[in-house]
Amino acid sequence: MTVDLGLTSDQEAIAELFDGFFSNESPTTIARAAEPFGFDADLWSKVIELGAPGMGSAAEVGGGEASLSDLVVVAEAVGRSIAPIPLIEHLAALAVLDDADLVAGSAIATLALRPADADGLWRLVPAGVVADVVVGVDGDDLVVVRSAPPMSGPRNHASAPLADRSARTGDRTVLGPASAFQPVIDRWKVLTSAALVGIAEAAQKLGVDYVMEREQFGVPVGSFQAVQHGLADLPVLIDGGRLLTHKAAWALGRDESGILDWRSNDITDGTALAAMAFVFTSDGAAVATDRSLHYHGGYGFAEEYDIQLYYRRARGWSLVLGDPTDECLALSDRLYGPVEN
Amino acid sequence: MDFSLSDDVLAYRSKIRSIVAETVTPDVIERMHTTGTFDAPELNRALGTQGFLERATPGLGVGDPIELWVLFNELEKAGAPYDGLAVALMIAGVVNLLGTDEQKERILPSIISGEALVCMGYSEADYGSDVASIKTRAVKDGDEWTINGSKMWTTMAHEARWLILLTRTDVDLPKHKGLTMFILPMDTPGITVDPVHTLGTERTNATYYDNVRVGDEAVLGGVNNGWRTMVSVLAFERGVMGGSNAAIPLLRHFHDWAQEVGIFEQPITRERMARAAIDMQVASLLTQRSAWIAASGGSPGLEGSMTKVFAAEAYQRISRWTQETAGPLGLLQFHEAGAAGEGFVEYDARHSPVVTIYGGTTEINRNNIAERHLGLPKSR
Numbered sequence: 125m126t127v128d129l130g131l132t133s134d135q136e137a138i139a140e141l142f143d144g145f146f147s148n149e150s151p152t153t154i155a156r157a158a159e160p161f162g163f164d165a166d167l168w169s170k171v172i173e174l175g176a177p178g179m180g181s182a183a184e185v186g187g188g189e190a191s192l193s194d195l196v197v198v199a200e201a202v203g204r205s206i207a208p209i210p211l212i213e214h215l216a217a218l219a220v221l222d223d224a225d226l227v228a229g230s231a232i233a234t235l236a237l238r239p240a241d242a243d244g245l246w247r248l249v250p251a252g253v254v255a256d257v258v259v260g261v262d263g264d265d266l267v268v269v270r271s272a273p274p275m276s277g278p279r280n281h282a283s284a285p286l287a288d289r290s291a292r293t294g295d296r297t298v299l300g301p302a303s304a305f306q307p308v309i310d311r312w313k314v315l316t317s318a319a320l321v322g323i324a325e326a327a328q329k330l331g332v333d334y335v336m337e338r339e340q341f342g343v344p345v346g347s348f349q350a351v352q353h354g355l356a357d358l359p360v361l362i363d364g365g366r367l368l369t370h371k372a373a374w375a376l377g378r379d380e381s382g383i384l385d386w387r388s389n390d391i392t393d394g395t396a397l398a399a400m401a402f403v404f405t406s407d408g409a410a411v412a413t414d415r416s417l418h419y420h421g422g423y424g425f426a427e428e429y430d431i432q433l434y435y436r437r438a439r440g441w442s443l444v445l446g447d448p449t450d451e452c453l454a455l456s457d458r459l460y461g462p463v464e465n
Numbered sequence: 466m467d468f469s470l471s472d473d474v475l476a477y478r479s480k481i482r483s484i485v486a487e488t489v490t491p492d493v494i495e496r497m498h499t500t501g502t503f504d505a506p507e508l509n510r511a512l513g514t515q516g517f518l519e520r521a522t523p524g525l526g527v528g529d530p531i532e533l534w535v536l537f538n539e540l541e542k543a544g545a546p547y548d549g550l551a552v553a554l555m556i557a558g559v560v561n562l563l564g565t566d567e568q569k570e571r572i573l574p575s576i577i578s579g580e581a582l583v584c585m586g587y588s589e590a591d592y593g594s595d596v597a598s599i600k601t602r603a604v605k606d607g608d609e610w611t612i613n614g615s616k617m618w619t620t621m622a623h624e625a626r627w628l629i630l631l632t633r634t635d636v637d638l639p640k641h642k643g644l645t646m647f648i649l650p651m652d653t654p655g656i657t658v659d660p661v662h663t664l665g666t667e668r669t670n671a672t673y674y675d676n677v678r679v680g681d682e683a684v685l686g687g688v689n690n691g692w693r694t695m696v697s698v699l700a701f702e703r704g705v706m707g708g709s710n711a712a713i714p715l716l717r718h719f720h721d722w723a724q725e726v727g728i729f730e731q732p733i734t735r736e737r738m739a740r741a742a743i744d745m746q747v748a749s750l751l752t753q754r755s756a757w758i759a760a761s762g763g764s765p766g767l768e769g770s771m772t773k774v775f776a777a778e779a780y781q782r783i784s785r786w787t788q789e790t791a792g793p794l795g796l797l798q799f800h801e802a803g804a805a806g807e808g809f810v811e812y813d814a815r816h817s818p819v820v821t822i823y824g825g826t827t828e829i830n831r832n833n834i835a836e837r838h839l840g841l842p843k844s845r
């Protein structure tokens with residue numbers, strides 16, 4: 125038997141390390157304090173000490189040689205703690221970059237999720253507020269641009285460090301054709317999916333803890349079946365999202381090209397699986413945060429309670445890519461063949 | 466995590482695929498939809514003759530539980546009538562786990578050769594979700610047990626050689642404690658079978674037990690130990706034996722029809738097709754997880770509850786929108802000219818309601834998840 129749906133012992137150690145690190149160094153007070161731009165420079169310098177920014181890079185350039193599946197474990201921990209650092213964007217961008225300062229983490233990299241517009245502007249780049257280097261598509265090319273980060277950006281739903289960045293001004297290098305961006309965006313989708321699984325899991329825990337503590341009619345509200353059943357839908361969204369995300373990471377890490385046989389539900393194509401994981405976990409995180417907030421009653425709507433932090437990030441971290449319907453249409457093209465329209 | 470199937474499993478899968486291609490002909494599928502008996506003896510025998518049923522029986526087989534998952538996943542995706550076989554192998558697993566040596570020798574060969582089916586008599590007219598309250602009585606007199614009562618929903622009773630029957634043996638004990646499971650031949654005198662026809666064409670039965678006499682050799686898993694036997698059966702049932710990719714044949718039929726009539730280009734249809742593919746991947750991975758847990762020596766009861774709730778509702782969502790998209794042509798039944806997806810669109814809209822009911826309703830499964838996974842108190 126080769127199927128093995130457990131974490132490796134290394135990955136268990138990684139999960140323990142990062143969950144422990146974030147719960148000590150990044151309780152939700154840190155995420156709150158970092159609003160509205162969602163970046164904590166101190167916390168970033170601490171993850172540098174852990175070697176996290178270069179974790180997935182090759183040993184020759186000083187990286188940690190971690191697999192994408194290992195990085196998934198880290199990204200989940202980022203999601204669970206909503207740590208205000210652009211680790212996911214950085215790790216995704218490093219799929220095609222290996223400058224020493226990026227591997228070390230003394231400079232921050234990110235990716236532009238959509239091609240530059242006619243004026244050469246990348247709109248609403250995640251981590252655009254703080255990134256020193258942006259990789260993305262401009263016309264037919266994949267380019268990397270080094271320029272001074274603006275250190276501010278528009279206030280937004282998720283308090284995420286989003287900012288517009290120029291694809292043309294600054295130190296610009298062409299890395300290859302636009303198609304070379306695919307591995308970067310696939311990697312970002314997988315890592316973001318993992319973070320969304322983490323968000324969903326944290327939201328579930330906040331909800332369960334709250335309904336056990338809050339009493340109405342003389343009993344914990346968690347003893348009402350309507351409340352229980354609303355929460356009982358969440359574990360399968362979390363576990364299903366985690367399995368799908370790991371399958372995508374596994375598929376992208378293989379040398380062989382994958383299978384796309386939807387007729388027998390046999391799919392090992394990494395790009396398709398990354399899109400699937402992204403759509404599924406975006407929905408799962410939205411549902412989990414929504415249910416959890418709802419079962420807090422009025423307090424869930426109060427700024428003071430943490431569920432609102434997760435509610436906003438569940439939406440923001442995924443919608444930066446675009447309407448999930450577009451992701452579904454692209455997936456449909458890949459699975460069933462493109463249509464003309 | 467490693468999602469690759471070993472070469473052995475891949476070889477096994479391709480053999481299963483070729484047996485399915487040979488035995489599950491359009492006629493066999495047609496027969497299932499006219500008789501309502503969801504079983505294909507020719508398939509069972511072909512699998513049995515090649516030793517695949519023995520390999521796949523939980524706990525007995527040389528094959529690992531991944532093979533059991535592969536077997537039923539392939540049958541389900543092919544749209545094969547496999548319900549009879551799934552129950553038979555599940556009970557073979559329970560006999561192997563809890564049966565005496567004499568029972569194993571007497572019963573197992575008939576099942577793993579693909580010759581004999583088993584039906585399950587737990588539910589009664591008045592007790593379904595609260596199955597521990599059933600009233601069918603078994604009373605011991607000397608060396609003999611006498612069984613009286615009736616069961617509802619005894620699917621496959623009209624074809625099965627064996628019956629597994631949940632009875633009350635002690636009325637003074639708390640409801641879960643006074644139950645005993647029996648396994649007996651269906652031709653034992655005193656058993657009668659009446660057909661019950663359903664919305665989804667599937668035929669099931671009401672069965673009646675009038676002074677049915679058996680000896681101790683029919684007790685499975687110990688007197689007053691029937692609840693434990695039930696729990697082992699349910700762990701298998703909500704595990705890996707089909708019931709998670711039911712929409713795959715529907716999606717094939719719908720896709721081909723939608724392409725043919727030129728409505729596949731609609732963005733809403735393509736979006737839904739993509740979401741359906743995602744749900745089917747997730748359902749398949751969750752089932753694979755149950756198989757993997759079983760292969761690693763665990764018992765995937767709780768994971769099975771999660772999988773069942775998710776997969777059943779996904780199938781219902783998909784069968785609803787495929788029918789809506791097809792409009793009036795989605796109302797036409799098998800063999801009617803123009804029927805969407807050759808009539809499968811209409812059929813699945815009729816069949817899918819049952820999947821959130823049988824094998825434990827979604828509410829019972831959500832109770833299970835809330836209490837055992839989330840640690841919430843017993844509900845009120």
Ligand SMILES: Cc1cc2nc3c(=O)[nH]c(=O)nc-3n(C[C@H](O)[C@H](O)[C@H](O)COP(=O)(O)OP(=O)(O)OC[C@H]3O[C@@H](n4cnc5c(N)ncnc54)[C@H](O)[C@@H]3O)c2cc1C
Nearest residue numbers: 585586587588592593594618619620822823824825826828
């Ligand atoms: C086609 C078919 C085949 C079947 N085959 C078999 C078979 O082979 N052998 C066999 O033994 N049985 C079989 N069954 C029976 C099946 O297991 C039961 O139908 C099922 O367990 C539900 O029981 P019930 O129908 O009595 O519904 P009830 O238990 O009366 O439930 C009615 C409704 O109330 C809800 N409900 C009940 N209790 C609770 C609770 N505690 N909390 C919240 N909601 C609750 C249920 O979810 C359901 O929606 C079959 C059923 C069907 C339809």
